[in-house]
Amino acid sequence: MTTTGDPTASRLTARELTLAYEDRTVVDGLDLDVPHGAVTVIVGPNACGKSTLLRALGRLLKPRRGAVLLDGTDLARIPTKKIAQSVGLLPQTPVAPEAITVADLVARGRQPHQHWWQQWSDADERAVTEAMARTDIADLADRAVDELSGGQRQRVWIAMALAQETDLLLLDEPTTYLDISHQVEVLDLVRQLNHERGRTVVAVLHDLNQAARYADHLVAMKAGRIIAQGPPAETVTADLVRDVFGLDSVVVPDPVTGSPLVVPGRPWQSPAGG
Amino acid sequence: MTSAASSPAAIRPAGYALLRAGRAAFLVHRRAAAVAAVLTAVLAAACVAYLSLGERSVPPAEVLKVVLGQPSPHELVVGTLRLPRLCVGLLAGAAFGVAGALIQTVARNPLASPDIIGITQGASALTVGAMTFGVGSYAVLPYLSVAGGLLAAALVYVFAWRGGLHATRFVLIGIGFAVALRSVTQLFLTKGDYLVAQKAQVWMVGSLNGRGWAEAVPLAWALVVLVPFVLWAARAQRTVSMDDDTATALGVRLGRTRLGLATLGVLLAALATGAAGPVDFVALLAPQIARRLTRTAQIPLLCSALLGACVVVLGDLPARMLFAPTELPVGVLTAAIGAPYLIYLLVRGHSVRRRAAGGRA
Numbered sequence: 001m002t003t004t005g006d007p008t009a010s011r012l013t014a015r016e017l018t019l020a021y022e023d024r025t026v027v028d029g030l031d032l033d034v035p036h037g038a039v040t041v042i043v044g045p046n047a048c049g050k051s052t053l054l055r056a057l058g059r060l061l062k063p064r065r066g067a068v069l070l071d072g073t074d075l076a077r078i079p080t081k082k083i084a085q086s087v088g089l090l091p092q093t094p095v096a097p098e099a100i101t102v103a104d105l106v107a108r109g110r111q112p113h114q115h116w117w118q119q120w121s122d123a124d125e126r127a128v129t130e131a132m133a134r135t136d137i138a139d140l141a142d143r144a145v146d147e148l149s150g151g152q153r154q155r156v157w158i159a160m161a162l163a164q165e166t167d168l169l170l171l172d173e174p175t176t177y178l179d180i181s182h183q184v185e186v187l188d189l190v191r192q193l194n195h196e197r198g199r200t201v202v203a204v205l206h207d208l209n210q211a212a213r214y215a216d217h218l219v220a221m222k223a224g225r226i227i228a229q230g231p232p233a234e235t236v237t238a239d240l241v242r243d244v245f246g247l248d249s250v251v252v253p254d255p256v257t258g259s260p261l262v263v264p265g266r267p268w269q270s271p272a273g274g
Numbered sequence: 275m276t277s278a279a280s281s282p283a284a285i286r287p288a289g290y291a292l293l294r295a296g297r298a299a300f301l302v303h304r305r306a307a308a309v310a311a312v313l314t315a316v317l318a319a320a321c322v323a324y325l326s327l328g329e330r331s332v333p334p335a336e337v338l339k340v341v342l343g344q345p346s347p348h349e350l351v352v353g354t355l356r357l358p359r360l361c362v363g364l365l366a367g368a369a370f371g372v373a374g375a376l377i378q379t380v381a382r383n384p385l386a387s388p389d390i391i392g393i394t395q396g397a398s399a400l401t402v403g404a405m406t407f408g409v410g411s412y413a414v415l416p417y418l419s420v421a422g423g424l425l426a427a428a429l430v431y432v433f434a435w436r437g438g439l440h441a442t443r444f445v446l447i448g449i450g451f452a453v454a455l456r457s458v459t460q461l462f463l464t465k466g467d468y469l470v471a472q473k474a475q476v477w478m479v480g481s482l483n484g485r486g487w488a489e490a491v492p493l494a495w496a497l498v499v500l501v502p503f504v505l506w507a508a509r510a511q512r513t514v515s516m517d518d519d520t521a522t523a524l525g526v527r528l529g530r531t532r533l534g535l536a537t538l539g540v541l542l543a544a545l546a547t548g549a550a551g552p553v554d555f556v557a558l559l560a561p562q563i564a565r566r567l568t569r570t571a572q573i574p575l576l577c578s579a580l581l582g583a584c585v586v587v588l589g590d591l592p593a594r595m596l597f598a599p600t601e602l603p604v605g606v607l608t609a610a611i612g613a614p615y616l617i618y619l620l621v622r623g624h625s626v627r628r629r630a631a632g633g634r635a
Contacts, residue, residue: 060519084525091523097515100571104287108516112525116509117298120286129285142288164524 009036011200012057012087012168016066019052019224026052027224029066034168039194039201041211044221045245050204051092051172053221057202058089058170084112088166092173094157096145102156103141106132109163131162135189151182158186162193169193171203175210183207187214208245212236212259220244236260306568306577313580320587321364325356327591329598358486363586363604365493366550367560369542371582372504374557375564375573376539379511380532382441387558388423388543391448394552395455396426397544402459402474406466415477416489416548423544426451431536438529439536480553480605482590489549496545503538508575510535515572553605555612556585562615585611 010033019027027049034040034057042050055061057068059075067074075083088109096105109131110124132138135155140148145156154177161169171190175183191214193199205211211218212232219229222244228235241249241262254261286292290301325337332348339345340352374387381391388394400422401415434440434447459478463471476483513526514535521528543557564577589611590604 055519058523060522080522080527081525084523087523089519089523091517091519093517094520095517097571099569101288103285104289104571106285107287108512108524111513116506117300119301119509120292120299125284125286132285138285141285 010034011036011071012202013069014053014057014066015069017053017056017063017068018065019049019056019061020064021052025064025224027056030224030226032219032226032229034200034202035217036200037194037198038216039191039203039214040217040219041215042202042204042219042221043206043208043211043244044227048221049224050221054089054170054172054202054204055091058087059083060089060091081112084164084166086166087168087170088161088164089170090157090161090172090174092176098146100145101141102137102143102145102148103128103132105145105156106137106159106163109160112164127163127165131159134162134193135159150177151179151185154178154182154186158189166199168200168202171201173204173206175205175207183210190214208236208241208262209254212261213254213257232259236262303568303570303574306570306574309564309567309574310576310580313577313584317364317580317584317587320584320591321360324360324363324587324591325352328356328594358490359482359590360587361487361490362485362493362549363482363590364583365490365497366546366553367556367583367586368579369493369497369546369582370553370556370586371560371564371578371580372575373539373541373543373546374559374582375561375575375578376507376511376535377543377557378561379514379573380439380441380536380539381445382515383445384562385558386445386448387555388540388547389552389554389557390452391445392426392430392451392455393423393540393543394547395452395459396429397423397547398478398552399455399459399462400425401477402462402466405474405477406462406470408470413488416492418548419551420544420548423547424540426455427536427540427544439532444536476603477551479603480547480551480608481601481603482550482586482593483601483603485550493545493549497542500538500542503534504575507535507538511572511575550586551603551605553586553589554609555615556582556608559608559612559615560585 012034014030014032017027017030017032018025030053032053042053044050052061056063059068059080062076067076069075070078070083070086107124107128110127113124114120129138132141135158137152137155137159140152140156145153148156154174158174161171174186174190178186187210190201190203194201215232217229218232218235220227220235220240227244228240236251237260238249238251241247241251248265250263250265251260252263253259287301289304291304291307293300293302322334322337325341326332326334328351330351332352336346336348337352340349341357346352370388377388377391378384378386397419401419404415404418430444430448430451431439434444436443463474466474510531513521513524514528514532516524518528560582561573561578564581565573568574568577585608586604589607593602593604593607596602
């Protein structure tokens with residue numbers, strides 16, 4: 001089940017990637033092959049550069065040095081609209097235009113496939129309808145995005161990214177702001193897309209246990225470098241958790257999936273035992 | 275092409291009608307189209323009223339005769355005095371409306387408009403400077419004011435540009451320049467001769483008094499040239515209303531699109547200011563009213579243009595008549611309506627933000 005995609009069959013790769021904001025280097029000389037047709041999850045402590053890396057993979061951030069390659073070509077050399085036909089990206093906190101309706105927002109995912117003289121096609125209609133059915137928001141089509149709950153809104157954004165119909169989908173912490181049942185729903189949807197549609201997914205997740213459950217390929221980052229990567233069963237160990245997060249823990253098999261489950265050490269107790 | 279009816283649950287953006295012609299397909303917002311039709315009718319009625327009312331009233335039937343070029347005893351009053359002035363008002367109002375819509379879109383801020391980010395002030399500074407120092411004839415003033423507006427906008431760009439046009443920085447630097455240029459204008463006024471200062475004062479409020487074909491014709495040509503760009507803008511505007519990351523992920527060349535929209539907005543505002551003077555609040559008001567009427571996710575350009583024209587024409591009519599034979603500058607009236615509306619927007623914007631913040635928790 002935890003088949004890691006063949007790295008040689010990678011469409012999206014990073015080569016000696018150095019990323020910086022102003023004069024602060026966040027990622028330094030990183031190499032990564034995103035396994036084709038698999039779910040890759042990037043984990044790491046806060047400010048380790050995982051979101052920055054995802055932004056660079058989606059050409060939202062220009063590398064200081066090195067490059068991100070799509071099918072062997074530097075992203076900087078591909079027209080951005082062309083990239084948008086292959087790579088979709090959902091940022092951490094996307095902002096919708098004021099008063100936009102759900103169907104209108106999802107339809108904007110079709111942007112890279114449209115021209116000014118061809119603003120709507122049957123393919124657009126099919127993609128939007130399907131994306132909304134998959135995310136279970138068809139009933140919300142005419143509602144304003146502003147008035148939805150956090151969970152509904154996140155599903156609308158995911159529907160927009162799905163409507164883009166890209167082979168590669170990059171998700172930056174897609175479960176933030178969601179309660180646990182909606183988190184599971186979103187992650188199941190991601191997995192389903194990967195299995196049924198063969199979409200390659202790269203997601204940044206905060207929760208190590210969710211990462212271990214849903215990833216085919218896990219990438220653990222710390223201070224702008226990749227510390228370990230591979231199938232979660234081989235990657236997630238107590239040593240790694242201490243190394244990357246600085247946390248003492250016990251790693252046991254997940255009672256449901258058998259994937260590694262990280263259980264942090266005993267909570268603080270008063271020395272008096274009271 | 276097969277019809278959409280093949281799938282019963284097919285979803286398409288709500289409220290849009292699909293117009294197809296061969297492979298081309300256009301989405302038209304139904305409500306915006308209806309609002310545009312109503313506004314066109316209102317504007318037509320306003321124009322007839324504008325031409326027929328005044329110190330000497332002319333029956334609407336006679337007005338139509340003059341407009342259609344048929345001989346009429348009212349040729350002088352309607353055709354020579356009122357019609358050219360109406361044309362300046364219509365064109366400048368429409369240009370202000372679209373300019374405001376574009377600048378508000380780029381700035382992602384309903385309070386941004388050419389009279390707030392320094393364009394109007396640049397036009398005023400150069401024009402008033404030329405007036406007080408007696409440089410150039412009266413006929414050159416409109417061109418100077420266009421140049422002043424563009425110059426101010428160029429300065430704002432240069433200082434706001436840091437690898438891209440960032441919305442907040444653009445507005446803040448614009449406000450800074452507006453304040454600085456306003457004091458430069460004041461300096462010119464105090465330096466200048468009393469009579470010139472008074473004349474400059476009237477120009478600075480924006481008045482259609484004494485404007486005619488000399489202003490209307492060049493403005494009309496300039497707007498005709500800009501129409502294809504406005505059509506591009508109507509489509510491009512959709513994409514910049516999202517956040518930067520999402521728009522880029524959707525394949526939008528954000529920097530270029532935003533720069534193009536802002537430049538077009540600045541050009542329109544400078545041209546309108548050159549022809550009619552800085553008519554306050556039109557650029558601010560028209561897009562916001564238009565958006566509230568159409569309920570679209572972005573500011574509708576056609577309705578903004580129509581509303582801009584309506585506001586100026588309907589503002590200039592009482593400006594002309596209230597204290598006849600003395601004329602009020604139209605800018606005074608648009609400001610009198612605009613200021614309370616601005617306050618309303620500020621108050622309402624505050625409560626909306628608070629509600630949104632509450633909803634997030």
